[in-house]
Amino acid sequence: MKINILQHTPNEKAGSILEWAKLHHHDVYTYHPYQxxxxxxxxxxxxxxxxxxxxxxxxxxxxIHQEYKLVSSLLSKNIPILGVCFGAQLIAKILGGKIVKAPFKEVGWAPVYLQSHLIPDIPEKATVLHWHEDMFEIPPKAQLLFSSDHVKNQGYLYQKNVIGLQFHFEPLDNNVKEIVVNDYPYIDGSVLNQSKERIINKAVPKENKQIMFQLLDYITAHSN
Structure with a gap:
């Protein structure tokens, strides 16, 4: 399978998604459309x-307009798609959901809670990296997957082969360091009130990679 990754800033990489692709012997190509x-x-x-x-x-x-066209076409072809943060917002907007300011800016580590059991064996709670102040409305015909204490709309499933996540399951420890050292001023104003040192020093929970693998397994099993 050929996996195309759209990366939108140098310090937010695919992390464990690349490990999943290697495990399944998929080909990966990373594009940088912003550059x-x-x-x-x-x-x-x-x-x-x-x-x-x-x-x-x-x-x-x-x-961004070019990505709209690409994603719209892939949705019509039932191609599996994972959207993270900006990616989840982009898909949601294409599917009819609005992108608005979240009630709270979330930057740092905080739990999310499972809201649907459509995907089997996902834990009820996971501690994940948040790095956002916007959020998506859940698109029509999509199912809410995750919520946090401060922002309800944290993840959705659409037609079994499309997942959007406002937060980040994918970073490995080195990815978190790269995000923080390059973008730590963004922490200011976060409701989570965490320092850059606290965010960097927390080890990525081991279960996050496993959950990421489960989500990817699910959407690829339910595509064409």
Whole structure:
């Protein structure tokens, strides 16, 4: 399977998603549309991963419009898609949900709680990395998957082959360090009130990679 990854900032990488792809012997290609303006075609994509970034799907940028077209086509073809943070917002907007300011800015480690058992064997609670102040409305026909203490809409499942996550399961320990050392001013104003040292020094929970693998297994098992 050919997995195309859309990365939107240098310090937010695919993390454990790459480990899952290697485990299953999938080919991975990473695009940087914010820098190079290049995207894969729908016919050359067996699975799409849309990572986070500092921009909004509401921004009027040429490459965001190009991503709209690509994602819309893949949705019509039942291709598996994972969207994280910006990626989840982009998919939600395409599916009819609005992107708005969250009631609280969440930056740091905090739990999310499972809201649906459609995907089997996902734990009821997980501690994850949050790095956002916007949120998506749950799109029509999508199922709420996760909520946090401060923001209800944290994850959704659409037609069994599309998952959007506002938070981050995918970072490994080195990815968290890279995010924080490059973007630590963004921590200011977070309701979680954590220092950059506290965020860096917390080890990524081992179960986060396993959950990420389970979500990827699920959407690829329910695609064409």
């Amino acid at each position: 190079f303006g290049k995207l894969p075609t729908d016919n050359d994509t067996d699975m799409l991963v849309i990572l986070g970034g500092p921009m909004s799907p509401n921004d009027d940028l040429p490459w």
